[in-house]
Amino acid sequence: MILPPRNRLALFLLSLSLLIPWASSRVVQFELDLTWEDVEVAGAVRKAILSNGQLPGPALRLKQDDEVEFLVNNSLPFGTTVHFHGIQQQNTPWSDGVPGLSQTEIQPGDQFLYKWTASDYGAYIYHAHTRAQIDDGLYGPIYIEPRESVERPFHLIATNQAQSHELQAMRDAEKKTQPIMLTDWRAFTSEEFLQIEMASGLNGYCASSVLINGKGSVVCPSRETIQALTTDAQRGFLEGGELTDMGCMPPTASFVGAYALDLSQAPRGYYEGCTPSEGPTEVFHVEAASRYASFDLISMAGSTALVFSIDEHPMYVYAVDGRYVEPVLVEAITVPIGARYSVLVKLKSDPLAAEDTTEYTIRAANSYANQLINGTALLSYNTSSKASSSSSQPYITPSALNATATTTFLNDSAIIPFPILTPSPDTTQTHILNVATINTSYTWTLGNTSYSPNNDLLSPPELFNLSAIPAQYALTTLNSTWVDIIINITTAGQPQHPFHKHSNKYFVIGSGTEPFVWASVADAMRSIPERFNLVNPPLRDTAVSPASVDGPAWLAIRYFVQNPGPWLLHCHIQMHHSGGLAIAVLDGVDEWPVMSNPVSSFSITST
Numbered sequence: 001m002i003l004p005p006r007n008r009l010a011l012f013l014l015s016l017s018l019l020i021p022w023a024s025s026r027v028v029q030f031e032l033d034l035t036w037e038d039v040e041v042a043g044a045v046r047k048a049i050l051s052n053g054q055l056p057g058p059a060l061r062l063k064q065d066d067e068v069e070f071l072v073n074n075s076l077p078f079g080t081t082v083h084f085h086g087i088q089q090q091n092t093p094w095s096d097g098v099p100g101l102s103q104t105e106i107q108p109g110d111q112f113l114y115k116w117t118a119s120d121y122g123a124y125i126y127h128a129h130t131r132a133q134i135d136d137g138l139y140g141p142i143y144i145e146p147r148e149s150v151e152r153p154f155h156l157i158a159t160n161q162a163q164s165h166e167l168q169a170m171r172d173a174e175k176k177t178q179p180i181m182l183t184d185w186r187a188f189t190s191e192e193f194l195q196i197e198m199a200s201g202l203n204g205y206c207a208s209s210v211l212i213n214g215k216g217s218v219v220c221p222s223r224e225t226i227q228a229l230t231t232d233a234q235r236g237f238l239e240g241g242e243l244t245d246m247g248c249m250p251p252t253a254s255f256v257g258a259y260a261l262d263l264s265q266a267p268r269g270y271y272e273g274c275t276p277s278e279g280p281t282e283v284f285h286v287e288a289a290s291r292y293a294s295f296d297l298i299s300m301a302g303s304t305a306l307v308f309s310i311d312e313h314p315m316y317v318y319a320v321d322g323r324y325v326e327p328v329l330v331e332a333i334t335v336p337i338g339a340r341y342s343v344l345v346k347l348k349s350d351p352l353a354a355e356d357t358t359e360y361t362i363r364a365a366n367s368y369a370n371q372l373i374n375g376t377a378l379l380s381y382n383t384s385s386k387a388s389s390s391s392s393q394p395y396i397t398p399s400a401l402n403a404t405a406t407t408t409f410l411n412d413s414a415i416i417p418f419p420i421l422t423p424s425p426d427t428t429q430t431h432i433l434n435v436a437t438i439n440t441s442y443t444w445t446l447g448n449t450s451y452s453p454n455n456d457l458l459s460p461p462e463l464f465n466l467s468a469i470p471a472q473y474a475l476t477t478l479n480s481t482w483v484d485i486i487i488n489i490t491t492a493g494q495p496q497h498p499f500h501k502h503s504n505k506y507f508v509i510g511s512g513t514e515p516f517v518w519a520s521v522a523d524a525m526r527s528i529p530e531r532f533n534l535v536n537p538p539l540r541d542t543a544v545s546p547a548s549v550d551g552p553a554w555l556a557i558r559y560f561v562q563n564p565g566p567w568l569l570h571c572h573i574q575m576h577h578s579g580g581l582a583i584a585v586l587d588g589v590d591e592w593p594v595m596s597n598p599v600s601s602f603s604i605t606s607t
Contacts, residue, residue: 003265028062029069035134036076038156041137042216043277044211046324047189049076049128049138056181056300057140060126062118064147070114070126072106079105082143083129084116085338086322086541088504092116093463093565093593095180096502100458100469101566101584105130109284111554121146123179123296123340124323130456131519132190132578133350134304137214139300141179153324153418157316157344159381169291170344174576177294177342182308182335182364183211184301184373187269194578202258203442204575205303206248206271210364210369210375215282217375220245220274226372229399233369233549239491242273242603247372255369256441262561282377284362286347291378293345298336302574305496305544307409308333308341309391310379312362315343321505321540324418329603330410331395332402334367336498336543338572341410348381360392365400367494374398413511416540423558425534428481433583435497435545435571436490442579450580462566462584464595469566469584477561479588484509485569488516489548496544497576499555502532502567503587506559507537511546524556532556542572564588 001105032051038054039048051057062068067254083097095114098101106112115509121144146152152174158166162522184207186193193204221229226243236241238253248271249255251263269275286293297308309332316327319342332340358381365374395407402409433447443450449472462468477483485506487499510532518524527533546553570582 007370010270027067027069030484032070033073034076034080037244041185041279043279044187044212044218044220049133049136051138051140056139057177060142061138062144063544064118064121066118068116068118068352072112074108074110076105077096077108080128080130080133081105082114083126083409087116087124088119088528088563089116090119090563093560094595099130099456101568103461104459111302117143120144121150122319123298125298127300127420132574134196135186135190135193135302135574141181141298142510143296144176145175153327156319157327160394170408173290173292173294173344175572177185177296179296179298181213182297182299182301182306184304185211196266196270197442198448200263201259201261201440202251202263202266205370206246207303207371207373209371210270210304212308212362212364212377213282213373215280217279218275218277220276221247226522229372231399231401237369243372245274246272248272249370252329257437259441283380284377285380287382288347288349289420291347293347295343297333297335297341297343299337299339301327301337303370304373305368306335307367307396309363310345311394313345313360313379313397316340317343320415321542323539326411326416326418330408332407333410335540336544338500361394362396363396365396365398366398372399395532409531412538416536418538420536421539423509423534423537424482426482427484427558429477430484430486431475432488432489432516433484433486440576441536442577444579444581446581447582451582466589466592474586474587476586479561479564479591481561483559483561484521485518487545487559489553492548494548496547497573498542499545499569500542500572501569503563504559505539505541506557508531508540508543509537509558510556511554513546515554517551521556556582561587564591564593
């Protein structure tokens with residue numbers, strides 16, 4: 001709910017360096033103060049959003065079934081909202097944080113109290129959902145500890161009953177899991193970036209640095225290094241040219257489309273003009289005696305699909321997008337924007353027994369063709385050794401390719417939920433949504449049109465007026481029905497789009513690299529049954545479309561409508577989202593929640 005402007009002295013006293021709970025009972029209250037300040041990130045200073053004085057924002061740690069009250073104080077010079085990414089918001093649609101759909105913007109000097117139930121365990125994120133403010137640093141990790149009664153999948157790793165001590169070590173590691181937030185950073189504020197896009201006509205697809213938990217540096221590789229690391233996929237777009245000194249793809253027609261550009265309006269640091277600067281390196285400390293360490297890999301990048309790896313330390317992926325999966329042992333994981341992967345790392349029992357180091361490089365390298373860029377951190381064993389990390393052997397290259405013949409990358413399509421859940425074999429509706437650029441390199445369609453930024457200004461928002469949003473920007477469903485959505489990539493050369501649906505998760509039931517010419521999944525399955533999985537498909541809230549290198553591609557998702565309200569489906573590449581690659585999903589219009597008052601209270605009844 002929106003509260004009146006607060007007392008400035010009270011704000012000062014309540015502005016904390018950490019997100020500290022007001023209470024430890026079943027109702028858990030948090031306060032987040034947002035400020036707009038000059039901040040040094042990756043060794044360079046620019047304006048950014050700080051959450052309680054830090055970037056990324058403080059971790060929000062909860063227990064499953066907690067009732068959360070999350071108070072946002074807006075001390076920014078502009079309006080904002082906060083979205084709780086992956087949180088179901090069952091019966092609390094007004095707390096989803098999307099301007100124009102579930103609320104109006106929190107104006108400067110105002111407050112908003114979000115309330116929701118931590119009904120699901122696992123790793124989640126809170127982040128800005130107004131314009132492109134994610135790129136200004138408004139994001140932070142959420143971890144919800146499972147109930148004791150929830151079955152863990154760790155016995156599938158330690159299958160020998162005599163290894164009960166191993167199972168306990170895994171449980172202990174999970175309780176102490178640490179977030180690893182993977183992001184990229186730009187020399188420009190998000191509003192500056194949007195203005196450069198419009199002035200130049202060039203989609204903003206490059207970053208200055210890759211950050212791990214907000215730490216990193218701007219690295220300017222030599223021309224020889226850039227040429228040596230340029231991938232075959234990148235050479236396919238270069239048209240005989242080369243990557244810029246930022247490792248960015250130059251604006252060739254094959255990469256950005258045959259649109260009019262005015263590159264004189266693209267300043268230094270937008271896609272070329274690398275200026276090196278040195279920032280701190282994140283260090284994750286571990287104890288060999290613990291046997292295992294758990295990490296929640298979270299991507300809030302703007303334009304990169306980061307491949308994560310820890311030198312000489314394979315990882316068991318045991319949860320994806322906040323839900324347990326059958327564990328998979330890998331050395332590298334591509335973390336799409338908005339996705340979360342929880343991993344168990346088997347620690348070395350004696351890091352000095354056979355090695356000459358107690359520090360190992362953590363790597364995050366971009367796998368998209370748009371840019372050669374990467375960042376690093378350190379995994380450090382707590383010993384008295386002063387050994388260097390320089391001798392650790394990598395699994396991946398700075399181009400996000402395998403550095404060894406045996407490096408195993410996680411196959412997202414092979415992820416199996418634990419325990420297995422099965423979607424309905426039948427559906428009520430099918431929505432086919434076309435994806436392509438339109439008119440400019442930075443304007444996108446999802447469906448038949450490009451989602452208008454004017455939708456963010458709807459007042460009252462859609463939740464309080466079912467007819468507020470124009471019909472071309474929305475699709476509707478009925479409650480208690482199964483729905484298929486086909487993400488139909490209509491042109492070649494598009495990246496793998498990470499699609500996030502607000503509210504409930506969906507099953508990823510199929511994908512392909514051909515035109516989707518069928519009217520429904522049932523029709524398609526008669527022609528290409530091998531492209532579908534209705535037995536044990538992945539259950540996600542963020543999943544990527546296939547790479548459309550040579551032509552069209554498609555992704556099929558299926559979900560059960562069980563939470564009436566206005567939810568957003570959108571690409572989580574920030575400039576694609578800002579460019580209209582989104583659609584409002586009006587779930588359960590036949591049982592639409594009736595809000596008693598859009599400003600002061602939120603009691604909900606059904607129609």
